Structure formats: structure tokens, C-alpha cells
Amino acid sequence: MGRPPCCDQAGVKKGPWTPEEDLVLVSYIQDHGPGNWRAVPTTTGLMRCSKSCRLRWTNYLRPGIKRGNFTDQEEKLIVHLQALLGNRWAAIASYLPERTDNDIKNYWNTHLKRKLKKMAAAGEGGPDAAAAELKSREPAPKGQWERRLQTDIHTARQALRDALSMDASTPTVPQPSAALAAPPLKATYASSADNIARLLEGWMRPGDGGCKASSSGSPSAGSVSGDGASASHCGMAAATLNGSTVTSRTEDGRAPAATPALSTLDWNWLLDDGMGHGGVGLVDVPLRDPSHFF
């Protein structure tokens, strides 16, 4: 219904964030936890709208974000999930805990889309097949959303099995800790963000997983969209700072209800269950072998 007027207000700063602004934002989140974004500009004095603050945190400052090139494994998973879910980047991102939906979206638009077109142009199945392939990647009409949500878990399981079985030589489960061990390929301002992330070390507390009671001020913490600010936000911090704690990505509720972020247990469940039941109850969704894209 109503739209927040924040971004239209005069005096609201736009454009790239400065390290100082990042620090202010991180300090705020350190104290209050993510969420209640509306209060951020007024509380911190940041001349940014709430959306900008949320976006900055979600896509950049949030601990546990993996930067740098996508692995083949990730690429295949994205291709497969995109075929299954359409352009629901948040849902797709929930299966790649260390990637933001923005990252995945950008990667799809800049790399994968072109790659697929290229391969289509190369005549894999002919132009018609290529067109059909691309068309099949159009998101489904809204009316199908609810029904498809119910199938997402099952289809994602199948996608995972397919994607993982294609490359048995590489780790079969996305391993945040392992990924974190890999140095970023690109040194940008992200390095500053890393430094900021280190500031959060003081935020982490032994014994409680480093979690700070953070969601009390978040009006949406209990909403359907599942802010889940305290628990998962802490988890992500743990991933970055511990390097050994596997985490999932639900800190600001970006993971839809039917496609929850996955912890290690979730991954195990996802795979074990899928393997164990051999697709029992699996909705009949045609799964293409993504290997033919590469």
C-alpha cells in the first residue's frame, strides 16, 4: 500500500557509501541488530534512507558474504535453480548462503545470460530450441507462485542432486567455511568492508555463538517474511569470524518461507532426504541437465 517517503525526502544522500558511513551503520547494527531500518537514519544521523541502509548491509556489509568469482559449482546451481524458480533471486540466493541476491542477479545478467545466448547461437538444438530455452527461463505468472512454492523444496533438492552429481570432484556441498578460506580474487572497497567486519569481532561473544540479542527493535522480526534478525544474523557473523561455523542466510528475511536458508543440518537433510527417498513425492518438474550449458 503506502510507500515510504524516505527516498523522496530532500537531504537524503545517494550514491556510493563512504567508509565512515559504513562504520556508522555497522556500529548501529552492532548495537541494535539488523532490522528496524526505518530507525537507522534517525538514530544514527546517517543521511540515507532506510532502504539504502538495508541494502548496504544486506549486499555488502553483512558478515559472511563471499566475494569474488563464482565457482563452477555455484554457476551450475544458479543455472539450474533459475530454470526451476525463474528470476526469484532471493529464493535462489537462499541456496547459496554466501551470495547475495544482488550478486546472483548481476552474475546472471552479466555472465550466465550471455553464456546461454552464446551457446544457443552456437546451435545447440538450433535457434528454435535456443529461443525455447531462453523463454523457459521467464518467470512464471504470479498465479502459479503459490503452487510452485510448494514444489520448490522438492525441485531444489533434485536440482542440488543433479548439480552436485555433475562435479563429484569438487566439494559436493557448498561449504561456507571452505569458501571463506579462499582469498577474494578482487580487492575493492570490499577490503574495507572486511575490515569493518572485523570490527564485529567485539560483537561476537563466546558461549552464545557470538549472538547479540538484536531483534527486539525489529518490528518485522516476527513477520511472515521472517526477519529472523537475531539468530541468523548472528550465524552469518559466526561464519565470517569463526570460519568454522556453517551458517545460513536469513538475517533480514530475504529467504522466502518455502525456500529457507540452509544450515549444515539443512543441507544434510536436503541431500540425505532427497537421496534417501529417491524423489518420493517429487513433483514432476522436468529437470534439464545443466551440464549441457557448459
Add this chain to the structure above:
DNA sequence: AATGCTATCAACCGCAGCTAA
């Protein structure tokens, strides 16, 4: 070395959906 082109990605915009009053 200068210029133009391309690729990348951070950030913005506007809509949708949810909750609370």
C-alpha cells in the same frame, strides 16, 4: 599515451506484500 568500448557491480527505483492500528 589517448581514446573509445565493454564488462562489472553497487546502488536506486518502484511495486508487492505483510502487519498493525
Add this chain to the structure above:
DNA sequence: TTTAGCTGCGGTTGATAGCAT
């Protein structure tokens, strides 16, 4: 039931780094 407030999501844009000429 209606309306306002707020957050989340996906599409798009703009700045700029990197590469080619």
C-alpha cells in the same frame, strides 16, 4: 474492513575499472 507504515524483492541504471585500438 480499510488504511498507513514498513520491509523485501526484482528490474534497471550509472559509475568506473579494464581492455582494445
